Amino acid sequence: MKLTWFLLSLCLSIQTTHATDTIQSAPKNNSISGGPTPSRTPTKIDSLRTKLKALSPFGGIKGGVTLADTTRISLLNDLGWELKYQNPDTSIFLGKQALKLIEALPFTDGEESGVRSEFTANTHSNLGAYYYLKGDYPLSLSHHFKALEIREAKKDQNGMAISLGNIGLVYWNQSDYPKALEYYFKALKMDEDLGDKAGIASDLGNIGIVYWHQGHYPKALEYYFKRMKLDEELGNKSYMAINLGNIGLVYFSQGDYPQALHYYFKALKIDGELGNKNGIARHIGNIGIIYLNQKDYSKALDYYSKALKIDEELGNKNGIARHLGNIGHVYDSQGDYPKALEYYFKALNMDEELGNKNGIGRHLGNIGFLYTQIGRFAEAEVYLDSALTMCENIGALNYIMQFEKSMSGLYDTTAQLTARGVNLPGFKNLSDLWHGAYVHYKKYTTAKDSLFNEEKSKDIGRLEQKHEFEMVMLQEEQIKNEELRIQNEQISRRNSLQYSLIVIGLLVIGLLVGMLGKFNLSVRVVEAIVFIAFMIFFEFLLVLLDPTIESWSGGEPLWKLLANALLAATIFPLHSFFEGKVKKRVLKVKKEGSPKSVQRTPDSFGGDSRLPNTDNNGGSGKALLLFIGLVVTLGLNSGFDSKQDSLKAELKKELSDTTRIKILNKLGWQIMYQTPDTAILLNTKALKLAEQVKWQKGIANTLRNLGVFNDIKGNYPQALQHYSIALKINEELNNQKGIAATLGNIGLVYWNQGDYPKALEYYFKVLKMDEELGDKGGVTINLGNIGNVYNSQGDYPKALEYYFKALKIREELGAKNLIAITLGNIGIVYDNQGDYSKALEFYFKSLKIKEKAGNKKGIAVTLGNIGIAYRNQSDYPKALEYYFKALKMREELGAKNMIAITLGNIGSLYTQTGRFVEAEVYLDSALILCESVGALYSTMQLELSMSDLYDTTAQLLMRGRNPNLSGFKNLTGLWRKAYGHYKKYSTAKDSLFNEEKSKDIGRLEQKHEFEMAILLEEQIKNEELRIQNEKIARRNKLQYSGIVLGLVFLFMGIFIGARRFRKIEDHKAYLQYVRMMEGALFISFLIFFEFMLVLLDNYIEQLTGGEPLYKLLINVLLATAIFPLHSFLEVKLKDRVIRTERENVESVQ
Secondary structure: OOOOOOOOOOOOOOOOOOOOOOOOOOOOOOOOOOOOOOOOOHHHHHHHHHHHHHOOOOOHHHHOOOOOHHHHHHHHHHHHHHOOOOOHHHHHHHHHHHHHHHHOOOOOHHHHHHHHHHHHHHHHHHHHHHHHHOOOHHHHHHHHHHHHHHHHHHOOHHHHHHHHHHHHHHHHHOOOHHHHHHHHHHHHHHHHHHOOHHHHHHHHHHHHHHHHHHOOHHHHHHHHHHHHHHHHHHOOHHHHHHHHHHHHHHHHHOOOHHHHHHHHHHHHHHHHHHOOHHHHHHHHHHHHHHHHHOOOHHHHHHHHHHHHHHHHHHOOHHHHHHHHHHHHHHHHHHOOHHHHHHHHHHHHHHHHHHOOHHHHHHHHHHHHHHHHHOOOHHHHHHHHHHHHHHHHHHOOHHHHHHHHHHHHHHHHHHHHHHHOOOOOOOOOOHHHHHHHHHHHHHHHHHHHHHHHOHHHHHHHHHHHHHHHHHHHHHHHHHHHHHHHHHHHHHHHHHHHHHHHHHHHHHHHHHHHHHOHHHOOOOHHHHHHHHHHHHHHHHHHHHHHHHHHHHHHHOOOHHHHHHHHHHHHHHHHHHHHHHHHHHHHHHHHHHHHHOOOOOOOOOOOOOOOOOOOOOHHHHHHHHHHHHHHHHHHHHHHHHOOOOOOOOOOOOOOOOOHHHHHHHHHHHHHHHOOOOOHHHHHHHHHHHHHHHHHHOOHHHHHHHHHHHHHHHHHHOOHHHHHHHHHHHHHHHHHHOOHHHHHHHHHHHHHHHHHHOOHHHHHHHHHHHHHHHHHHOOHHHHHHHHHHHHHHHHHHOOHHHHHHHHHHHHHHHHHHOOHHHHHHHHHHHHHHHHHOOOHHHHHHHHHHHHHHHHHHOOHHHHHHHHHHHHHHHHHOOOHHHHHHHHHHHHHHHHHHOOHHHHHHHHHHHHHHHHHOOOHHHHHHHHHHHHHHHHHHOOHHHHHHHHHHHHHHHHHHHHHHHHOOOOOOOOOOOHHHHHHHHHHHHHHHHHHHHHHOOHHHHHHHHHHHHHHHHHHHHHHHHHHHHHHHHHHHHHHHHHHHHHHHHHHHHHHHHHHHHHHHHHHHHHOOOHHHHHHHHHHHHHHHHHHHHHHHHHHHHHOHHHHHHHHOOOHHHHHHHHHHHHHHHHHHHHHHHHHHHHHHHHHHHHHHHHHO
């Protein structure tokens, strides 16, 4: 296969040191593989050499290094960087000299952790780039990892991002795409954390290139266009040109040549304006490739020649070698093979001078491929073999894959020519030629599998899904934070405005209260207005101070109560002053406007009394106070008991005439393994009846049963058709259990067809649904099915993980039939892992349960598996015994797919035991049967078995060890058949395990893991929150109860304490005590008011939506409701004080 060298624009990010005393970080360079970074003129190189010569000779290393030698290190690194394309060997020499100087630097420990480590990391990074350019990837990785290690120790995130990107680039060139993407995504995440847009752009471009190389063109374009947007924001025209060129490559790969040329010319225009000759040469070369593929050879040569001329002027030998190779491709395509060889050899010589092993291997392979085309097969063999040797040395898997295929093609071609009687010197033995074609094709598929194998593709899919999840979560968090910020700002502005209005309102109320003395109002009304105003003022202060109180108290109700009490005590003097002033004014107005004979009520606790003696009411007041206290206590505590309605009911509507349908379905289900055709007939009748009575649920169930029966018979398209209609009906009915069951059945069909990504997609959907429904039986079925898929893919640890999860739940449920299935599946995994004794142990456990249940299908499966285990133990008679038992039972059941599997197993065993004629018969019968039912996975395995049969017989015939191979005497025919069947196996395998399918599986796995992790995290958080809320609720309930009792005892204490008035004879002390009791009552009501607000907070919040003005209105209403109780208790207290004062006066008289 001829390899065209595309001029890629990769993002190699290198940090260099400059010729200064301090270390600086160069910007991230962005185009190594497709051509050099922006041009370095000879003038700069000469200038660097001049500066180096001006310093003392390199003997400084021996004679003692000073701080001034940091300049030499910077110059060595800069000069090496400038020479990397023209002479990478010189660059490597200069880098090593720099490392020697760094090691000899006389820094202290503190300085060493900074300057020395940065010099060392940067130099290793540069050396990694030089070895990369030479195609020595192991050494390149070694230096990049050293640089990364140093930067990680320094926690230099910017440097780490650069190293990660460079490591990804090397892995990309080694064709290890999962590793490349792993490091590119790490670099991307780090650059995103740093907010380094230039770094992000570089990483996005590199990820796009990997996807391009994998043929994942939409993904490649997605990342390129993301990068383009960033480059435009940054105004980075040089990188915009690089990205435009890469976009052009994607369109070229898709065969959209006009679009490709459009982007190439846009890139060329920008680099032309910038005077970037390296970029110009790169784009011109890529334009030449377009014209080559359009068969416009003159234009292609024109552009290649222009690109070659520019790189010759620049002295860019890497670029020269590339263009020479591409010019060779033009002549090759024109059929001018001598010219093509001339340029291929020129390119080869140039890369040999550079020591570029990658380029050498590529040119050798292209020359070998050309020799195959022109019939110089002996030379083709030599060059292809040399190319393979070179590529194997450097680990260039992509080239190995291509050239192994070319070698297979060489032997295939020569074999066909020899078979037709063409005399080919050196290629006489036809059997050897088919053997060579077969062997190299197997090596080609092995290399391809290592590049694009299922696990790697799954890893890539997992990385993609992980990155997407992380980005989605990051974006959601950013959106939530932004929405919260905007919401908080809006709430803050609203609250500030409304609080301002409340303050103004309170001032107005204060002024109005002060003016009450001018009106002829009753004392009771004045007291109410003042009381309510101060209640609101108290609550307003608590709102403003709430964050401080919450922080200080830790949310503890008792500590908050203490804070409220202190605030209430602070407010009381102001309340007392206002109330006294206003009441005096009111009484003055009343006195001036009323007759003198009218009696007046006392204006304070110490005022004159004209009220009659009411000693007989004292008892009733106490009783009333106690009654109120008990009612309040009992009422509030009853509110703490939370009651939840835990009963939920689901109603299912069923028609009375559905009995016959149910019986038909049940009978069909019972006989589906023994006689699936009869089961289909019974359920077809049930379906007609269900349609007549228009019972949708019955129709869905019957269709699902018909799908199951057709699946058993291997009629997969018919099964899918029935399931699809059943699924649609269940979705219309919103029958979650029916939906889950049908999705699982669809997954089973896809599994039987070998479409594993589709199977897993459906199984994971059902698993999630059953977990949400709490359907343990459904969960176990899906766990087992997922285990089956992983088992089919050879992922045995994953398979066992899911099987044992399923087994545990099934044992808890006592589901014997399902237990038997799971035991059998576990046995299969142990069998595949080579633990045959364990496999047989689980098989026989499973068989025992199935025989008791009379499950013929299950018995047949287990008998076949026991046969496999005995075969693996080399007990072939036992193996055949169980195989034939399984075959007989499966033939009775009419299960075509399972019959084919058993026939294949018998055929493979006959191959193993040397009964080749019988093996061929059984394997051939199995293949015909599998192809008839479209069982791709079984077909793939049988093609491999057929290839192994002919491979084995050919090798035996070559060694002469079995002369009695009747029907297997033609060695040439045997190798040809081995090769042919192996190619068919490879084709079937590619259709089953192609890269996109495997990536889809990886994405599904990662998605499920993320969803389960999020669900588990949410469950843990909810449980922790529930426990915390319960603790807080218990604590608050206890403390609130204490507060209620405390308030009751406080009120009672105030009245009981009034008895002390009888013992106080000093009038001044008497008045102070009265004032204290008045304050205690007022503070108690402030606390009682706040306590009621705390209890009602949730209801008030829901009612008001958090609006301060509405909350103020609620507070006013609550204060108004509380005032009568305050007034009543105040009157009672005054009454007691007045009586005590009168008694004291009478005793004095």
